[in-house]
Amino acid sequence: MSIVRKLVRSIRLTGALGAVIVLAGLPGQAQQQQAATPGSIVERGEYLARAGDCIACHTAPEGKVFAGGRAMPTPFGTLYTSNITPEPETGIGKWTADGFYRTMHEGRFPDGGLLYPAMPFASYTKVIREDSDAIFAYLRTVEPVVKKNTPHDLQFPYNNRSLILGWRTLFFSEGAFTPDPSKSDEWNRGAYLVEGLGHCGMCHTPINALGGNSASQAFQGGLIPMQYWYAPSLTSNKEAGLGDWSIKDITDLLQKGISNQGAVYGPMADVVFNSLQYLDDKDTQAMAVYLKSIAQDSPRAPVSQLTTSESSLLTSFGKVVYDRHCASCHGANGEGRTPHYPILAGNQSIQMQSAVNAIRMVLNGGYPPATFGNPMPHGMPPFSVTLSDDEIAAVVSYIRTAWGNTGTPVSAAEANQLRSVPPL
Template sequence: MKRKSLFALAAAVIVGGAALVPVLWPSDSYHQGIVEAATTPVETADLVKKGEYLVRAGDCIACHTTRGGANLAGGLPMATPFGTLYSPNLTPDDETGIGTWSQDDFYRAMHTGRAKDGSLLYPVFPFVSYTKVTRADSDAIYAYLRSVQPVHQPNKPNEMPFPFNNRNTLIGWRTLFFTEGEYKADPTKSVEWNRGAYLVQGLGHCSMCHTSINALGAANQNAAFAGGLIPLQNWYAPSLTSNKEAGLGDWDIADITSLLKTGVSQRGAVYGPMAEVVHNSLQFMSDTDVRSMAVYLKSLPQKSDAPENLQLETSPQFGTQLLAQGEKIYTKECVSCHAANGLGHPPGFPPLANNQSIQMPSAVNPIRMVLNGGYPPSTTGNPAPHGMPPFAQRLSDQEVAAVVTYVRMSWGNHGTPVSPQQVNDLRSAAID
């Protein structure tokens, strides 16, 4: 789910990069806001604490903090099919951050996707989801951002070719793909379900990764949460609406909650962008909120899968050859962790048998894992995760294709063979 996030991160590469840059907007008569209303030290401290929690829930650090950089000072390059954008400084520095922003300015950015000076924000800033955030929560986030250490770090200019560097081109995009409005509770559902829906649809902005995007960089709402390849990141965010992929209809709530909160469960573990989401965001959320998200996600009805990306196919004869070769490689390299029967030793070493993520039509993720390895996130509930070693230097393209083919087609799994050419494409992409 993400956001940079598998992800993440969550990584939501849509049409552009959020530059929470400045918009003149007539001041309205809204109360001066919770920040001003919280006049006592206790009220202010409670509001800031709430805001810090919500910033974690929104995984703001994933996009607005560079590796080794100052917290929330921006500058992270975000490559998109439309150019490279740099996240803005969210610290309360008057010149380079949001020090001169009011609560109203901040809420308008969250709710309408417009900056302080009225300019349109690129939808890589997930205002399409954040519009669902309540005014009270927006004010709390603002209070927290005003409390962090100001950092004087000028925002980098975006590197977008014409016509994408003209923000006015977003007018048509917004007409087609953006509807503003705070989340409205479904009276037919429980309080727990509604809380989960609010977090998943709003601050969590999970659909930005788990929904395929169209040629204009907008989410395909006809296949919401049905999965899709994350552009340029070369990870596949699986469908949350199909039990053939990451649909959770047959999962126990306890297993879903554990996966979200710690990154591991008896049913599997998270890697790649989603591991970043758990590490940066979900592990810090309350057990109650994570369970609410689990309840909502489990309830998502099965729908048609997202449009499939072209996947190279092998002939039946070559597939049989790969399967036999893969069994030998698996016995040599994989049995000690994942067991001969593919059941693994969960939660440290996840099962491969009856694992939806292994059998999905897209083989991108298992190929990436064999090539590059990885770790589930280090979390309070799983402080010393077991890692998967990389095999890119040890196995050829055909050998990787063979072992991935074997795990996708063994122990009752219903996957299809993998082409060595697809492995080569992903190997090159990982190096880039």
């Protein structure tokens, strides 16, 4: 990592704590790698809190950092995140390190009360005690904020916390991360971050009607409930996952938000902005190594709801729309201009079973996040006002089926349904 990047990161990340960022604790090696300076546990805790993306959920829009109150819509009602500043009456100022670890590891409040699984304790249970203590030490140094937690607004019977016991029986296995001795330290570090603090499986594993997921479908991708974004497969499948991606492609996407394979938008843009861009080069490399090793899945082939004649008309019309509005950036043949204007020909995210991401990008446009590695990102304009539902459906159908792409056409009704979804 360059000296300039370290300095810039230290200014944004540590403030008065200084410019030294030590590596987060490695499972099995953390004790040997901790610095001996008095402030090291706080600095390490701040780094780990970034890795866990705590700020994203526990900070409301326009709210104080870590003061909670962010609305989390779910199919069962709306949850509101809690105040985790060290304010003693409304935050976690009276908590102990033991109580905090219980929350992370067991999914229970210090008094034994059950947490709703919107808090990713099914992933955080893997966090080792030393790292939990470091995060807690850091949170004790942030600005205390007097802000009472907003009561959850859940439908009956989901407002009965005792039902969480059933969910936990089905979907929660308590236990800290255990390194695989047959794998390298780098692979184990990546597994720890991806499966634990990073809680990547919470979005990138299909979610069922009970709000849980199955280990047998881990990282195979799925629709994020209430957000109408599709988290793609992270497996090594070449048709739907990261099989054709290089380690550099993955690390670039994680740290910069763009790579020669594509760019991040929607919820993943927030993850890169708030969390992943701050990670050390060694950690993003380790995550990439682990992700490349995830076994291939067998993605379901897209199925079109349109007749052959409708599909043919749509794609023919779609080429006209594409040539008029898209080719100047993405190329006449979908070749793009990487990394700022993604390739569309052969792009897995364009061909996924779900077309929701492609439709939303055409409707709403957007920018990748501004990051240290890409401080002035190129954006895509919204076409929701410029193009009709028929035109949106036509151009998305075209890019999903042209140039050898194997996606399926989409209907104007699908485009219309997503018009009412607020841009993220």
